[in-house]
Structures are given as C-alpha cells and as structure tokens.
Amino acid sequence: MLKFLRRRFVFFLFTYLISSLMIFFLLRVLPGDPARVIAGGREATAEQVAEIRSELGLNAPLPEQYVNWLGNFLRGDWGKTIAFRGADNRELIVQRSVNSARLALVALLLSVPLSLVLGIIAGLRENKLPDVIISLLTLSVVSLPEFVTGLFLINIVALGWGRGPLAEALGWWFPSSSAVPANASFGEMLPALWLPAFAATLVLLAYISRLTRAGVIEELKRDYVRTAALKGIPYRSVVTRHVLRNALLPTVTVIAISITWLISGLVVIEYVFGFPGLGSLLIAAIERRDLLLVQSIVMVSVTVILFTNLFADLAYAALNPRIKLG
Amino acid sequence: MNPTPFSRQIVALRRFASILLRHPQSALGTALVFFFLFLAVFGAQLAPYPNPNDQSHAPRLSPTIDIGALQLGEHPFGTDRLGRDVYSRVILGASSIFRIAGLGTVISVLVGSAVGLYMGYRGGWFDELLGRVIDALLAIPALLLALVLVGIIRNLDFEIGSWQAELADNVVLLVIAVLYVPVVARVARSSALDIKTREFVEAAEIRGEPTYYIIYREILPSVIPALVVEASLRFSYAIFLVASLGFLGFGARPPSPDWGLMVNENRGGFYQLTPWALDFPALAIAILVIAVNLMSDGIRRAVQKGN
Numbered sequence: 001m002l003k004f005l006r007r008r009f010v011f012f013l014f015t016y017l018i019s020s021l022m023i024f025f026l027l028r029v030l031p032g033d034p035a036r037v038i039a040g041g042r043e044a045t046a047e048q049v050a051e052i053r054s055e056l057g058l059n060a061p062l063p064e065q066y067v068n069w070l071g072n073f074l075r076g077d078w079g080k081t082i083a084f085r086g087a088d089n090r091e092l093i094v095q096r097s098v099n100s101a102r103l104a105l106v107a108l109l110l111s112v113p114l115s116l117v118l119g120i121i122a123g124l125r126e127n128k129l130p131d132v133i134i135s136l137l138t139l140s141v142v143s144l145p146e147f148v149t150g151l152f153l154i155n156i157v158a159l160g161w162g163r164g165p166l167a168e169a170l171g172w173w174f175p176s177s178s179a180v181p182a183n184a185s186f187g188e189m190l191p192a193l194w195l196p197a198f199a200a201t202l203v204l205l206a207y208i209s210r211l212t213r214a215g216v217i218e219e220l221k222r223d224y225v226r227t228a229a230l231k232g233i234p235y236r237s238v239v240t241r242h243v244l245r246n247a248l249l250p251t252v253t254v255i256a257i258s259i260t261w262l263i264s265g266l267v268v269i270e271y272v273f274g275f276p277g278l279g280s281l282l283i284a285a286i287e288r289r290d291l292l293l294v295q296s297i298v299m300v301s302v303t304v305i306l307f308t309n310l311f312a313d314l315a316y317a318a319l320n321p322r323i324k325l326g
Numbered sequence: 327m328n329p330t331p332f333s334r335q336i337v338a339l340r341r342f343a344s345i346l347l348r349h350p351q352s353a354l355g356t357a358l359v360f361f362f363l364f365l366a367v368f369g370a371q372l373a374p375y376p377n378p379n380d381q382s383h384a385p386r387l388s389p390t391i392d393i394g395a396l397q398l399g400e401h402p403f404g405t406d407r408l409g410r411d412v413y414s415r416v417i418l419g420a421s422s423i424f425r426i427a428g429l430g431t432v433i434s435v436l437v438g439s440a441v442g443l444y445m446g447y448r449g450g451w452f453d454e455l456l457g458r459v460i461d462a463l464l465a466i467p468a469l470l471l472a473l474v475l476v477g478i479i480r481n482l483d484f485e486i487g488s489w490q491a492e493l494a495d496n497v498v499l500l501v502i503a504v505l506y507v508p509v510v511a512r513v514a515r516s517s518a519l520d521i522k523t524r525e526f527v528e529a530a531e532i533r534g535e536p537t538y539y540i541i542y543r544e545i546l547p548s549v550i551p552a553l554v555v556e557a558s559l560r561f562s563y564a565i566f567l568v569a570s571l572g573f574l575g576f577g578a579r580p581p582s583p584d585w586g587l588m589v590n591e592n593r594g595g596f597y598q599l600t601p602w603a604l605d606f607p608a609l610a611i612a613i614l615v616i617a618v619n620l621m622s623d624g625i626r627r628a629v630q631k632g633n
Binding site for chain 2: 011023143145148294
C-alpha cells in the first residue's frame with residue numbers, strides 16, 4: 001500500500017511539473033511578444049513595451065521566469081488582471097471557481113443518482129425493452145455537443161413557449177443565468193443553476209449510466225452469482241447484496257473522470273448560459289489577451305483535475321482490497 | 327508469394343463492411359456520414375446560391391421547406407437577418423468541418439502511430455520518459471488546451487501571405503492534430519508492446535532487419551485494427567471539438583458558413599427574429615455528431631468481431 005501511495009504521489013508531482021512547464025512555455029515561447037500584446041499590439045511604442053517587460057519580469061532568463069512564476073502561483077500570488085480593471089487575479093478566480101463548483105455540485109447531485117438508477121435498470125434488463133430505450137436515449141445524448149443541448153433547453157424554456165401562464169411560471173422557476181451577479185450567495189444563485197446544471201446532467205447522465213450498465217452486465221455473468229442463485233437466495237438479494245456492491249465500485253473512478261470532463265464541458269455550458277463561472281472567465285481572458293489570468297485559470301483547472309484523480313485512485317484502492325498495489 | 331497480393335485485403339475489407347452494415351444503427355450512421363461527406367465535396371454544385379455571403383435576398387424570410395409535399399421552395403431553410411440563404415450556407419458549411427476534423431485526425435493518427443510504435447518497440451528509458459510525458463499531457467482537458475492554443479496563435483501578428491499566416495489560418499486543424507497525437511501514440515504503444523514479443527518479430531530481429539522495417543512491415547500490420555478503431559473515435563471527437571470551437575468563436579471567422587459559428591451568430595435576441603438560422607445549422611451538427619458516433623461504434627464492433 002505504501003509503495004502504491006508513493007508511486008501515485010510521484011506521478012502526481014511529475015504530472016504537475018510537466019503541465020506547469022507546458023502552460024508556462026506555451027504562453028512564452030510562441031512567437032509574439034506578450035508585453036507587446038499587453039501594451040496594445042502594433043500601435044504600442046517601444047517605451048511602453050519596455051516598461052511592461054520590466055514590470056512583468058520578462059527580461060530575466062526563461063528558466064528563472066518559470067521558477068518565479070510557479071513560485072508565485074503556489075504561494076497564491078497570481079498577479080493583477082489586465083482584462084478586468086483593478087481586480088486581483090486570485091480574488092476573481094476564487095469567486096468564479098466557487099460559482100463553477102456550485103454548478104458542478106448541482107449537476108453531479110442530479111446526474112449521479114439518476115444515471116446509476118438508469119444504468120442498473122438497463123444492466124439488469126440487458127437487451128430487453130427498458131435497456132434498448134435507455135441505451136438509445138443515452139447514446140444520442142452523449143454525442144451531442146453541450147452547446148446544442150444547452151441552447152435547446154434555453155430556447156424551449158425561455159423563448160420557445162412564448163407568452164402565457166406556462167412561460168411565466170417557467171421564467172419564474174428558471175431565471176436567466178446571465179442575470180445572476182457573480183458574487184451572489186448559493187441560495188440566490190440556485191434558481192439560475194437548474195437549467196445549466198440540467199444541460200451538464202444530460203451529458204454526464206449518458207456517460208455514467210453507460211459505464212454502470214456495462215459493470216452490472218459483467219458482474220451478473222460471474223460464477224458467484226450463479227452459485228448464489230443455485231443456493232436458493234432470492235434474485236432480489238443476490239442483486240442488492242452481491243452484484244450491485246461489486247458493480248458500483250468503479251463508480252468512484254467514474255465520478256472522478258466525470259469531474260475532469262465537467263471542467264471542459266462547463267466551459268461551453270457557462271458560455272451558452274452566460275453563467276459567471278471559471279469557464280466563461282477563461283474565454284473572456286483569452287479574448288482579452290490576459291496571459292497571466294489564462295495561465296492561472298488553466299493551472300487551477302489542472303490542479304483540481306490532478307487532485308480529483310489522485311483522490312479517486314486512493315479511494316478505489318482503499319475500497320477494493322483485490323487491486324494490485326504494485 | 328501470394329499470386330494476387332490484394333485479394334486477402336479485399337476479402338477482409340468486404341467482411342468488415344458487411345459486419346459494419348449488418349447492424350442497423352451503424353449502417354444508418356455510416357450512410358449519414360457519407361451523405362454529409364457528399365455535401366462537403368459537392369457543396370458548391372449543390373447549393374442553390376454557391377456564394378455563402380450572397381446578401382441579395384430579402385432578410386428574415388421564413389423557411390419554405392414542405393416535408394409532406396417533398397418540396398424545397400425558394401429558401402428551404404429561410405434567410406438570416408442579413409438576407410443570406412440558410413440552406414446554401416448549411417450545405418457549404420459541411421466542407422470546412424470535414425476538412426478540419428478529417429485532416430486533423432489523419433495527421434494525428436499518422437504521427438501518433440509512428441511515435442507510439444517506436445516507443446513500444448524500443449522500450450526502455452525512452453519509452454518510460456515519453457510515456458510519462460504523454461500521461462501528463464492527457465491530464466489537461468483537450469478543450470481547454472485547444473482554446474488556449476487557438477486563442478494565442480490567432481492573436482499573433484503575421485505578415486499577410488507569409489507561411490506563418492497560412493499556418494495561423496489553419497490553426498484549429500493543427501491544434502486538433504497536435505492534441506490527439508499523444509492519445510493515438512498511447513494506443514499504438516500498448517498494441518506494439520503486445521505484438522513485439524511474438525515469434526515473427528523475433529525472427530525478423532534475428533535476420534538482422536533494421537528497426538524501421540520491423541516496425542513498418544512486421545508490427546504495423548498487426549496493430550492496424552486497433553488504429554482504425556482509434557482513428558474513428560478520434561474523428562468523432564474532432565467533429566465535436568471543431569463544432570464547439572466554432573460555436574465559442576474560436577473556429578472559423580465571420581462571415582464563413584461554419585455551423586458552430588452560425589449557431590453562435592443567431593442565438594440570444596436574434597433567435598426570436600430568425601429561429602431557423604440557428605435551428606438548421608444546430609440540427610446539422612447534431613445529426614452529424616450522432617452519425618459519426620454510430621459509425622465509430624459500429625467500426626469498433628466490426629473490428630472486434632473480425633478478429
């Protein structure tokens with residue numbers, strides 16, 4: 001177990017190093033001068049560019065710049081944003097991350113139980129009508145881009161149903177996400193979270209339920225299931241006590257993967273719904289050429305992903321004593 | 327030697343096609359993908375108004391398509407707020423998504439399999455190091471990397487007409503190619519690890535064949551099924567990514583008839599004016615993405631059965 005932990009941790013650090021190197025050098029080594037971009041492109045005078053260069057520490061050798069940058073990032077000093085006047089990068093990112101995390105939480109709370117139920121039903125009734133219906137629905141939803149499902153929901157709820165009591169009721173239940181202030185409390189934000197969370201749910205739903213279905217089908221074919229059935233144990237308790245317990249074990253990993261997946265899915269969903277989260281901040285930062293903000297956002301996302309994966313590996317190893325820990 | 331060198335491949339291909347097309351879902355998917363491919367190739371001949379930016383029509387005309395009567399009418403999908411024929415633009419938009427996703431996939435599969443096969447065959451520290459780097463690269467979600475890369479490269483100033491500017495115009499294609507190289511390399515590597523312990527590889531080594539010969543003539547033929555499955559999977563992800571990037575404003579620039587861009591240009595307040603200018607490109611994306619998925623699902627099944 002200790003050896004496994006050590007290996008996982010070394011891999012974690014190595015991955016962190018590689019991704020930070022890549023994020024840093026991608027934005028520095030590519031042709032084009034970040035200082036010139038910040039100063040305003042071709043119109044900027046040489047003095048302006050030089051001033052920004054020294055301000056950002058761009059005159060130091062690249063390895064030194066990298067060490068400074070990573071050190072500042074790890075200490076929590078993420079610099080000032082250029083795109084959003086006066087704001088501190090860290091405050092901005094923390095606030096938007098909290099919003100994105102709320103959205104992700106609602107999406108996971110909606111999608112995980114629902115998709116487990118659907119996956120189990122489909123798995124237990126393999127190739128029967130419920131399975132065919134669930135599989136067809138999830139197969140077509142899993143492949144749709146988030147913006148198509150998102151716009152579909154917006155247009156149905158917000159616009160497509162026109163005026164009248166129904167549309168008014170819906171507008172009351174699903175206020176526009178773009179009208180929410182970025183610093184609203186969770187309670188204030190919740191009504192605006194349902195619709196984007198539902199869009200994310202549709203995508204996750206398809207994914208998790210397909211994996212659950214496969215797990216249940218595989219587990220049902222095991223010898224111990226047949227033995228238990230021959231011993232005269234009722235089907236219901238064979239399923240609940242043995243099959244599901246084993247089939248749902250990989251779900252821990254699946255949820256971790258879906259968090260990774262949510263991070264890129266949320267970029268699109270937040271953009272579609274105009275939701276003030278980390279993803280929409282990333283797009284705004286790229287559009288406004290705020291390199292330092294972009295670097296920090298990507299680093300934060302990578303940190304979240306790596307920690308989730310590390311946690312999932314450890315949880316999986318702890319839950320499943322059979323796993324090879326070499 | 328075999329008197330008809332290609333007969334075996336043709337038989338294998340036929341067998342593969344018949345397994346693929348026997349399954350109704352994958353047959354439908356494949357047919358639809360070929361339909362869109364047809365549009366992509368012959369779009370300029372099929373579109374009633376071959377210039378996508380032809381604004382000579384009245385703006386905001388409703389669609390005239392009548393599915394019951396099988397009639398298209400003057401503007402089957404209506405016209406947008408600038409007076410452009412949506413039907414023509416949807417048809418003309420097929421070529422860019424196929425070109426970008428298709429070429430991107432081809433490049434990534436070629437480079438990725440070369441890298442992966444070499445890694446797997448050579449092994450040792452080289453494989454170990456590169457393998458770890460690949461794992462690390464894959465920790466960053468593809469969409470985030472694509473956004474950052476496209477965002478940076480497009481904002482660089484290049485001389486108009488220079489080769490850098492040419493590359494920057496195809497930035498989405500290049501980004502897709504680059505992003506999927508590590509993914510393909512990982513698949514190729516693990517397949518090569520499996521094959522390189524077989525006797526025929528050992529025999530070639532004993533004969534003293536050079537490395538490229540062993541990789542190209544001995545290992546490659548055995549890993550082609552795995553690579554075909556991976557290529558079709560990559561293609562479906564690439565279509566998805568191109569559409570998403572176009573929608574986010576990081577793909578084609580206006581006024582090109584890119585489906586994702588058309589969806590983005592006609593959402594919000596414009597949707598109430600001309601819903602059809604959003605609905606039809608969105609529908610095209612949805613159908614294409616589902617079709618490509620069904621096809622790649624079928625290809626995977628056919629390859630598994632064929633082995």
